[in-house]
Amino acid sequence: xxxxxxxxxxxxxxxxxxxxxxxxxxxxxxxxxxxxxxxxxxxxxxxxxxxxxxxxxxxxxxxxxxxxxxxxxxxxxxxxxxxxxxxxx
Numbered sequence: 001x002x003x004x005x006x007x008x009x010x011x012x013x014x015x016x017x018x019x020x021x022x023x024x025x026x027x028x029x030x031x032x033x034x035x036x037x038x039x040x041x042x043x044x045x046x047x048x049x050x051x052x053x054x055x056x057x058x059x060x061x062x063x064x065x066x067x068x069x070x071x072x073x074x075x076x077x078x079x080x081x082x083x084x085x086x087x088x089x
Contacts, residue, residue, distance in 0.1 A: 003031050003053070007081025008074075014087045017067050021086055022060045025053035032075035033059065037083070044070030047086070064088045 001023045002009050008023070015021055023033050035047030042048075047070060050059035064070065067088050074082035 001084070003027050003033075003074075003082075005029075007079070008084050011081070011084035012087065013084075014089060015064060017088055018063050018065060019088070020060050020063055021047075021050075022058055023050045023053065024058040025055055028055050030054050030076065031082070033072055034075045035070060035072055037071040038073055038078070039075060044072070044086070046070070047072045061086070 001013060001021060003023060003025045005027050013021055025031050030052060032052045033050040035044035036042040046062040046064050049062040053059050070086045072084055
């Protein structure tokens, strides 16, 4: 997943059970990727392993152990372009 000033691309990805997803910050400002649809409803704590990414930095989720759909958000920027889903199959 690539983070730029226009959002996260793609905003949805499909991975196998046990897989990981890498986020790369290609923006000029930091981003903080967290699991869940918004800060008030945390979920999918494996995504929290990505955490705070400075410009040029990348981070990876912990292994995603269960088939389900996990939502994520940028804890700093609450615009829809910084939200997405990881589908674990």
